[in-house]
Amino acid sequence: xxxxxxxxxxxVQPGGSLRLSCVASGRAFNLLSMGWFxxxxxxxxxxxxxxSRGGGVTRYVDSMEGRFTISRDNAKNTxxxxxxxxxxxxxxxxxxxxxxxxxxxxxTTAPGYNFWGQGTQVTVSS
Numbered sequence: 001x002x003x004x005x006x007x008x009x010x011x012v013q014p015g016g017s018l019r020l021s022c023v024a025s026g027r028a029f030n031l032l033s034m035g036w037f038x039x040x041x042x043x044x045x046x047x048x049x050x051x052s053r054g055g056g057v058t059r060y061v062d063s064m065e066g067r068f069t070i071s072r073d074n075a076k077n078t079x080x081x082x083x084x085x086x087x088x089x090x091x092x093x094x095x096x097x098x099x100x101x102x103x104x105x106x107x108t109t110a111p112g113y114n115f116w117g118q119g120t121q122v123t124v125s126s
Contacts, residue, residue: 001026001027001115002024002025002026002027002032002098002100002115003024003025003026003115004022004023004024004096004097004098004115004116004117005022005023005117005118006020006021006022006094006095006096006117006118006119006120007020007021007022007023007120008020008021008120009094009120009121009122009123010121010122010123011123011124011125012086012122012123012124013124013125013126014086014087014088014124014125014126015085015086016086016124017082017083017084017085017086018083018086018122019080019081019082019083020036020080020081020083020094020096020120020122021078021079021080022034022036022078022079022080022081022096022117023076023077023078024077024078024079024098025077027100029074029077030053030054030074031053031100031101031102032053032098032099032100032101032115033050033051033052033053033098033099033101033105033106033107033113034050034051034053034070034072034079034096034097034098035047035048035049035050035051035096035097035098035099035106035107035108035112035113036048036049036050036070036079036081036094036095036096036097037094037095037096037097037110038090038092038093038094038095038122039092039093039095039119040089040091040092040093043092045095045110046061047061047108047109047110048060048061048064048068048070048081048094049061049064049068049069049070049081050070050106050107050108051070051071051072051079051106052101052104052105052106053101053104054074054104055071055072055074056104057104057106058070058106059106059108061108067083067084067085067086068081068082068083068084069081069082069084070082079096081094081096083122086122086124087124088124088125089124090122090124091122091123091124091125092121092122093119093120093121093122094119094120094121094122095116095117095118095119095120096116096117097110097113097115097116097117098113098114098115098116099112099113099114099115100114
């Protein structure tokens with residue numbers, strides 16, 4: 001089992017920045033591919049970004065690449081999502097996800113992950 005705990009959400013004005021963190025426990029973090037997803041009210045969950053277990057491969061949804069950056073610190077068992085130039089449409093619950101991986105493969109869909117955190121609310125509003 002893997003336990004994931006997100007933090008760093010909150011209220012931010014349009015154009016602002018936030019950094020989300022997700023701490024993992026329960027399995028060797030360096031064997032986990034990690035992803036971030038978000039779900040806005042009334043909408044389906046959508047992929048945001050993902051990173052391979054070693055950090056060498058990253059994937060982003062096209063609309064967020066350039067504004068969002070995923071990274072990880074394997075020594076701290078933590079994956080981050082740096083979000084810049086935030087827009088009201090970025091408002092959502094952001095969740096991190098993990099999957100045990102023996103390659104540098106990085107899933108970009110929810111079924112590709114089998115461990116999920118509870119999520120952290122991000123609200124972008126003036």
